[in-house]
Amino acid sequence: MRVNFVLSEVATGLRRNLTMTVAMILTTAISLGLMGTGLLIAGMISDMKEIYYDKVQVSIFLAEDVTEEQRAGIESRLESSPEVKSYIYESKDEAFERFQQQFSQQPELVENTPPDALPESFRVELVNPERYEVIKAEFPAGADGVDQVRDEGDFLDRLFSLLNGARNATIAVAVVQALAALLLISNTIQLAAFNRRNETNIMRLVGASRWYTQLPFILEAAVAGLIGALLAVGGLVLTKVLFVDRTLAGPIKAGIIPPVDWSAIALIAPVIAAAGVGLAGIAAYVTLRLYVRL
């Protein structure tokens, strides 16, 4: 294979079709960027699940007027319950401390909340998180110093379904964009093949192999796909530096939102690059097979 020949064909092709090439690169970049974002959100969701689900599944909030005895009674029942894997006690002070940390970005809210406004509670991890109803029945609300029993899993489920929705929406938009990108690639390749029909006709007549004739076009698409992928990775890096690390610094520090690590981006980058190069190359190949006589 005469590498120089093929590469110069690729460069000429990209240059001749500059506007289409730019359009192809940009749509590919947006699509891949959204795909990367979707993957990052997915990673974040699973990190968050680890943070939250592991810690707490059921909270037993104690009544204002709970007695020492009642508290000890609840504790010993938790201790002996086969449903309970572990539990921690959170006093009013601790609850307030956690509250302060969680809402450090909203100082007015913290200021307007008196330190004793938050109830003390037992945070319980169940052997089987699905068995929440059993615990709820065991500690009826309003009796024996129990104010209410709340399934944190239920709240988390709602939170995560929201995050999952965000992820799915991002990926859906990415897929639509990818479709647009594929059609653009297909169009660009048809145009490129038309522009170079003299060359390819001669190649066909003098007996150049199909592969040799097609390769410049496929590489052209693949190069555009690669540039698009690089732009997409650049976009992810910028999003991390300018948005995630700045705007979300508070909640990240407080441990509410897991940080977006460089390692996560480094893991996603090759996936994006492979997707960009692969999809563009395949789209070009299919286009040549279907529409272009080489």
Place this chain on the structure above:
Amino acid sequence: MIELQHVTKLYPASSRPALDDVSTEIDKGEFVFLIGSSGSGKSTFLRLLLKEDTPTSGTISVNGKTLNTMSKWQVPKLRRTMGCVFQDFRLLRDRTVAQNVAFALEVINKPARTIKRVVPEVLEMVGLEGKAQRLPGELSGGEQQRVAIARAFVNRPLVLLADEPTGNLDPETSEGIMLLLERINRTGTTVIMATHDYHIVDSMRRRVIELNGGVLTRDQSRGVYGVGR
């Protein structure tokens, strides 16, 4: 070397066959004129030999290989044994004469060393030794056709197919092109030339195959263009 047996070619758009039960044989080293009016099937004849198209029925073999059963990936190999020249030259306008000729070798993966050696050789043979660095647009029609012939011949094909190679040229220039084709023929290359030009056919007295509405109506060695002309 080239054999057609009862070859018929029907195009979907037309009810009349482009070629109708054509059988003939062409030996290695022959010089054959393919004549007939426009639409008589000359171009279809050449296209079928190149396997640009497949016959509707009948068999074609070139160099001992049956084209009908040839798989797609073998076609480039077949075409490497054939050179093509056209009325409209089909040169790449943005490449020099030497680059145009070299292109035919580059795309079939010939080593750069070989290309460097054979391109000047073939340019000298067609009489363009001083013009290797010119662009096609700077050359006369006759010179451009010489470039096209050089490109067709540079890989030393067994067969040279020429589709009205003198169609755009004045008689004097045409004569030069014919001398060149004869010279190529003398190296052992089979030449099949489709043409309208009866002066050329009459003066060369080579084998003539005449097609008329897709039917082979005459096959005559040392023939002239029109009987009784």
